[in-house]
Amino acid sequence: GTHSTGSTDRSRHAEVAGAGFAGLTVSIALARRGWTVRLHEQNDQVRDFGAGILLWRNAMLALEVIGVAGAIRANGVQPGTYDTSLNGDPVSSELAGYPYWAITRPKLHALLVSAARAAGVEIVTGSRVVGADPAGALLLADGTRLEGDLVIGADGAGSAVRNSLGDLTQERKKYQDGVCRVLIPRPEEFQGPEWDRVIDFWTLEPDAMRILFIPTGPDTIYMGMMATTTNERASRIPIDVEVWSKRFPHLATAVELAGRAEGGRHDNYQTNRVAPWSSGRAVLVGDAAHAMCPALGQGASVGIVNAVELAHTLDQYDDVGAALAVWEERERGMTDAAQARSAYMAETRTLAKGNGFTAEVMETANFELPAVTPEIVA
Numbered sequence: 001g002t003h004s005t006g007s008t009d010r011s012r013h014a015e016v017a018g019a020g021f022a023g024l025t026v027s028i029a030l031a032r033r034g035w036t037v038r039l040h041e042q043n044d045q046v047r048d049f050g051a052g053i054l055l056w057r058n059a060m061l062a063l064e065v066i067g068v069a070g071a072i073r074a075n076g077v078q079p080g081t082y083d084t085s086l087n088g089d090p091v092s093s094e095l096a097g098y099p100y101w102a103i104t105r106p107k108l109h110a111l112l113v114s115a116a117r118a119a120g121v122e123i124v125t126g127s128r129v130v131g132a133d134p135a136g137a138l139l140l141a142d143g144t145r146l147e148g149d150l151v152i153g154a155d156g157a158g159s160a161v162r163n164s165l166g167d168l169t170q171e172r173k174k175y176q177d178g179v180c181r182v183l184i185p186r187p188e189e190f191q192g193p194e195w196d197r198v199i200d201f202w203t204l205e206p207d208a209m210r211i212l213f214i215p216t217g218p219d220t221i222y223m224g225m226m227a228t229t230t231n232e233r234a235s236r237i238p239i240d241v242e243v244w245s246k247r248f249p250h251l252a253t254a255v256e257l258a259g260r261a262e263g264g265r266h267d268n269y270q271t272n273r274v275a276p277w278s279s280g281r282a283v284l285v286g287d288a289a290h291a292m293c294p295a296l297g298q299g300a301s302v303g304i305v306n307a308v309e310l311a312h313t314l315d316q317y318d319d320v321g322a323a324l325a326v327w328e329e330r331e332r333g334m335t336d337a338a339q340a341r342s343a344y345m346a347e348t349r350t351l352a353k354g355n356g357f358t359a360e361v362m363e364t365a366n367f368e369l370p371a372v373t374p375e376i377v378a
């Protein structure tokens with residue numbers, strides 16, 4: 001067996017399932033702290049096909065310590081404000097000067113992949129993980145068993161690693177809404193720095209339809225097009241231009257472009273609560289551990305925070321089990337609160353009223369990263 005005798009005498013080894021944002025982040029963080037890391041991606045390429053994403057202050061602190069935040073600031077957009085409109089009328093303008101960034105998902109992914117390679121992470125594509133052994137091994141579809149001091153399931157909301165660990169409890173819940181996410185070319189009418197802001201266009205009658213407008217760079221805008229899943233036409237990819245432009249006539253140009261966008265996807269809101277997050281030497285990070293409704297825009301940020309915190313906590317303890325317990329204790333409250341808060345916001349659609357970013361809602365974004373922050377300050 002491979003039992004750690006401390007981080008000083010030899011480097012520890014991790015096997016990681018899933019090269020999404022959480023898997024890449026935890027791999028980079030561990031490799032930068034002296035671990036050898038092999039990262040398995042079941043697809044034949046490492047890339048993200050998705051649209052856009054927000055990275056809040058909490059995620060940017062974590063990304064700062066793994067050396068990626070500067071590239072995100074350079075390649076993304078810091079929104080000037082987060083403005084909300086209901087039925088075409090402005091209801092609030094919030095978050096002026098708040099440190100958060102918008103970026104396309106393919107760009108964020110590419111930046112993490114190059115940071116992983118630079119940190120010495122071995123990325124293996126076409127490698128499908130089907131489970132984990134809490135004694136410290138990842139199990140591949142071809143029957144291979146790969147041992148590590150730590151094995152990590154970063155394999156998303158449908159996590160095979162999680163589902164293979166019998167001693168974890170799981171609660172999954174689906175919600176009424178879903179969202180079509182597309183990336184469109186940034187049209188002339190939305191050029192200029194005055195458009196570098198998030199605009200959240202809500203309508204609630206006769207049913208909820210909302211367009212979250214997020215510039216992600218000089219050439220792209222991320223459109224999050226939310227609707228109740230019973231509205232089939234508004235829950236379709238490709239975007240139904242007729243039904244969306246009828247509801248949002250002033251956004252007709254953007255809706256037309258959304259109708260022609262390639263690579264968009266629709267997802268239902270869902271939550272997945274797992275406890276505990278580890279079993280022996282097997283641990284879950286990202287959506288595998290805590291998929292949440294997107295209403296807070298914090299799903300990826302919380303996964304990134306927990307991934308970097310995990311690597312730093314492991315550094316503080318020779319014993320993996322002790323580190324995992326301390327790590328979960330540090331992150332659990334913040335994570336559960338983010339899940340509960342985003343579910344509440346999704347169910348009640350509170351953001352439609354405006355002024356939704358209360359101190360309580362901002363708790364997740366303002367999280368201070370107990371394992372990492374002392375190092376930033378030092």
Ligand code: 5PR
Nearest residue numbers: 054179224226294295296297
């Ligand atoms: N916020 C963000 C987002 O991407 C979505 C939502 C809120 C940043 C959609 O994915 O409420 O659906 C939302």
